[in-house]
Amino acid sequence: MAEQPEFTVTPYEVKGRIDYARLREQFGTQEIDAPLLERLAKVTHGPVHPLLSRGIYYSHRDLEGLLAQYEKGQPFFLYSGRGPSGPLHLSHLVPFTLCQWFQEKLGVPMYIQITDDEKFWARSKLSREETVRWGYENLVDILALGFDPAKTRVFFDSRSIAALYPLAIRVARKIPYSTVKAVFGFPPSTNIGLVFYTALQTVPCFYPSWETGKAVPCLIPCGIDQDPHFRVTRDIAESLGYPKPTLIHSQMIPGLLGEEVMSTTGNEEDNALFLNDPPKTVERKLRKAFTGGRASVEEQRRLGANPEICSVWALWKTRFAETPEKFEQVTQDCRSGALLCGDCKGELIERVHTFYQHHQKAREKVAGTAEELIITQAPKPD
Amino acid sequence: MAEQPEFTVTPYEVKGRIDYARLREQFGTQEIDAPLLERLAKVTHGPVHPLLSRGIYYSHRDLEGLLAQYEKGQPFFLYSGRGPSGPLHLSHLVPFTLCQWFQEKLGVPMYIQITDDEKFWARSKLSREETVRWGYENLVDILALGFDPAKTRVFFDSRSIAALYPLAIRVARKIPYSTVKAVFGFPPSTNIGLVFYTALQTVPCFYPSWETGKAVPCLIPCGIDQDPHFRVTRDIAESLGYPKPTLIHSQMIPGLLGEEVMSTTGNEEDNALFLNDPPKTVERKLRKAFTGGRASVEEQRRLGANPEICSVWALWKTRFAETPEKFEQVTQDCRSGALLCGDCKGELIERVHTFYQHHQKAREKVAGTAEELIITQAPKPD
Numbered sequence: 001m002a003e004q005p006e007f008t009v010t011p012y013e014v015k016g017r018i019d020y021a022r023l024r025e026q027f028g029t030q031e032i033d034a035p036l037l038e039r040l041a042k043v044t045h046g047p048v049h050p051l052l053s054r055g056i057y058y059s060h061r062d063l064e065g066l067l068a069q070y071e072k073g074q075p076f077f078l079y080s081g082r083g084p085s086g087p088l089h090l091s092h093l094v095p096f097t098l099c100q101w102f103q104e105k106l107g108v109p110m111y112i113q114i115t116d117d118e119k120f121w122a123r124s125k126l127s128r129e130e131t132v133r134w135g136y137e138n139l140v141d142i143l144a145l146g147f148d149p150a151k152t153r154v155f156f157d158s159r160s161i162a163a164l165y166p167l168a169i170r171v172a173r174k175i176p177y178s179t180v181k182a183v184f185g186f187p188p189s190t191n192i193g194l195v196f197y198t199a200l201q202t203v204p205c206f207y208p209s210w211e212t213g214k215a216v217p218c219l220i221p222c223g224i225d226q227d228p229h230f231r232v233t234r235d236i237a238e239s240l241g242y243p244k245p246t247l248i249h250s251q252m253i254p255g256l257l258g259e260e261v262m263s264t265t266g267n268e269e270d271n272a273l274f275l276n277d278p279p280k281t282v283e284r285k286l287r288k289a290f291t292g293g294r295a296s297v298e299e300q301r302r303l304g305a306n307p308e309i310c311s312v313w314a315l316w317k318t319r320f321a322e323t324p325e326k327f328e329q330v331t332q333d334c335r336s337g338a339l340l341c342g343d344c345k346g347e348l349i350e351r352v353h354t355f356y357q358h359h360q361k362a363r364e365k366v367a368g369t370a371e372e373l374i375i376t377q378a379p380k381p382d
Numbered sequence: 383m384a385e386q387p388e389f390t391v392t393p394y395e396v397k398g399r400i401d402y403a404r405l406r407e408q409f410g411t412q413e414i415d416a417p418l419l420e421r422l423a424k425v426t427h428g429p430v431h432p433l434l435s436r437g438i439y440y441s442h443r444d445l446e447g448l449l450a451q452y453e454k455g456q457p458f459f460l461y462s463g464r465g466p467s468g469p470l471h472l473s474h475l476v477p478f479t480l481c482q483w484f485q486e487k488l489g490v491p492m493y494i495q496i497t498d499d500e501k502f503w504a505r506s507k508l509s510r511e512e513t514v515r516w517g518y519e520n521l522v523d524i525l526a527l528g529f530d531p532a533k534t535r536v537f538f539d540s541r542s543i544a545a546l547y548p549l550a551i552r553v554a555r556k557i558p559y560s561t562v563k564a565v566f567g568f569p570p571s572t573n574i575g576l577v578f579y580t581a582l583q584t585v586p587c588f589y590p591s592w593e594t595g596k597a598v599p600c601l602i603p604c605g606i607d608q609d610p611h612f613r614v615t616r617d618i619a620e621s622l623g624y625p626k627p628t629l630i631h632s633q634m635i636p637g638l639l640g641e642e643v644m645s646t647t648g649n650e651e652d653n654a655l656f657l658n659d660p661p662k663t664v665e666r667k668l669r670k671a672f673t674g675g676r677a678s679v680e681e682q683r684r685l686g687a688n689p690e691i692c693s694v695w696a697l698w699k700t701r702f703a704e705t706p707e708k709f710e711q712v713t714q715d716c717r718s719g720a721l722l723c724g725d726c727k728g729e730l731i732e733r734v735h736t737f738y739q740h741h742q743k744a745r746e747k748v749a750g751t752a753e754e755l756i757i758t759q760a761p762k763p764d
Contacts, residue, residue, distance in 0.1 A: 120555060132764065161543050162544040165543040169499045175574045176572065190558065191555050192558070195559050
């Protein structure tokens with residue numbers, strides 16, 4: 001019997017080689033399968049986003065229920081967030097890219113949470129100034145993806161606390177310490193801010209229902225590592241009179257150094273492509289990125305390479321192969337040996353440069369609008 | 383060897399017969415002794431308040447340091463709070479009465495915290511509506527004691543969170559869960575709101591220093607049961623660049639039914655005199671109150687009664703014997719047998735009625751000013 005691979009996935013730690021099918025089973029979530037993708041395509045009047053069709057979003061909780069309601073005329077809202085510990089890298093864009101697609105297709109509202117308090121609590125070396133500054137920078141990056149300002153609102157935790165706190169008070173009473181200890185694996189040395197935090201991450205799920213006095217369904221695209229937060233949310237939702245949020249979970253985007261996750265927590269900077277990396281840095285990082293290539297050109301021409309383990313192919317898959325045809329071509333040419341790693345990287349580097357230029361322009365356009373999207377007051381007295 | 387009495391005192395539980403001298407030793411606080419009272423009298427230009435001279439405030443942390451600074455021209459501010467679980471009873475007035483006296487004598491600012499969030503977290507049967515409503519009612523009762531509105535500011539937690547939160551974020555990172563578990567004796571079922579709460583109770587201690595950018599000393603009169611909160615505060619103050627708050631601790635006011643504490647948590651309503659008790663209720667409660675009297679009139683005339691264990695004498699001592707002479711007379715006549723419990727109660731009932739009438743009028747005067755004293759915005763961005 002093969003030994004089971006060991007891995008840990010929580011919002012605060014990803015360890016080991018992740019078996020995503022097993023993780024889904026461990027977490028008890030459903031698979032996003034072909035019939036569900038078809039239904040999504042029907043609802044959104046066209047092909048689904050590549051992040052869905054290519055299986056990066058692969059797991060869900062209650063998506064069928066949300067779609068059934070939507071099909072009957074009940075709109076939902078989108079919610080995703082960012083813990084601002086530094087500049088965004090490409091993997092951070094994944095949930096927001098999918099949210100922006102949903103908003104564009106369905107015209108639904110988007111709520112973005114910037115968790116500058118949580119990151120300060122989670123990273124003892126970060127200063128408040130840093131989490132706040134990165135919060136604004138990250139928010140502009142997110143908005144630059146094309147969200148409709150008329151349908152987009154922001155919880156910037158330290159700025160929005162007056163709006164968040166009335167609901168957070170009610171939420172926090174429902175969550176015993178023993179639950180967060182079990183769900184997040186917190187040791188006793190965990191600070192009381194982080195212990196409390198999941199209450200604040202729950203609030204946006206209920207906020208539009210609280211504001212309107214009607215049950216408004218919530219769809220949360222997030223990395224599967226964030227599922228524990230919302231499991232807690234789902235467990236308490238009904239007792240507070242709010243609908244359980246629906247989740248769709250993505251796999252983690254692998255790091256450039258062959259790490260399981262594109263993250264620089266405890267890793268080298270070169271493991272991730274940051275949105276503020278200058279062109280030369282992008283090129284250097286991608287040139288040395290881990291691939292599924294062979295030991296020699298000759299061998300690769302003969303046997304082909306392995307895209308499944310390649311950090312460069314993961315980037316094509318996630319964002320840079322815009323059409324199914326392009327993605328198919330890159331994948332087949334990699335497998336067949338027709339495409340060598342150097343050429344593949346060269347082509348990708350060009351596309352990343354183009355995306356970064358486009359993104360920079362989009363940033364400049366939206367930078368001035370960020371401030372007015374931040375919710376600073378509760379909609380009504382508690 | 384005599385068996386040591388067993389007791390527990392935390393902000394969330396008082397159990398057993400309290401040995402106050404031993405409690406002071408357990409907590410590691412200093413005694414408020416005669417030389418310190420003399421020094422206080424000198425600073426305040428007159429006799430000290432009866433709550434001090436009669437030993438109800440009996441313990442402190444660093445009061446000498448605070449007075450030394452004051453004598454050199456460095457003013458301090460006062461801070462005390464109330465968890466609004468219902469109407470105030472007489473024992474709740476103790477810290478605020480002393481604060482008002484300090485403010486009147488020294489002209490120092492007063493900060494009042496109304497912890498409507500904490501009470502909601504601490505009492506699972508209270509609704510948010512109740513903690514908010516009682517918060518306002520209690521605040522008006524407190525202000526009616528005669529605080530100067532020009533020198534008094536209020537943190538009403540759920541309303542003031544935008545002002546409290548920037549500092550609370552910094553405070554919370556300094557406090558590990560293991561500390562609050564040890565200090566408050568929280569079981570794992572404690573909700574994450576209550577776990578977080580001590581961070582918010584710490585903020586007012588540092589707020590004027592944060593606001594002004596200068597170290598402003600803080601004096602907190604509180605029941606000794608609240609000491610653990612501020613032990614946590616004192617432990618982290620310097621690492622955040624703020625002065626440690628000074629504490630003066632009162633003994634608990636005994637309940638009318640002979641309970642150790644005038645509290646109705648888990649006890650009968652008749653254990654406490656509420657400020658909103660109608661005159662007939664006041665009379666009924668005091669008539670049946672536990673005393674140190676003897677089994678018969680004859681025996682009491684002959685042997686005298688025991689004021690030390692008497693809940694009625696405790697009220698004379700705390701508030702209703704306005705002069706030293708009156709207090710001396712009640713005490714001596716009780717001990718000698720000259721004063722019988724019925725007569726003593728009759729006289730006290732009249733005084734309570736008078737105080738309640740006076741208090742009601744004072745409430746009406748200040749009710750309209752409460753709202754504008756509540757701090758709702760941080761003084762500056764974080």
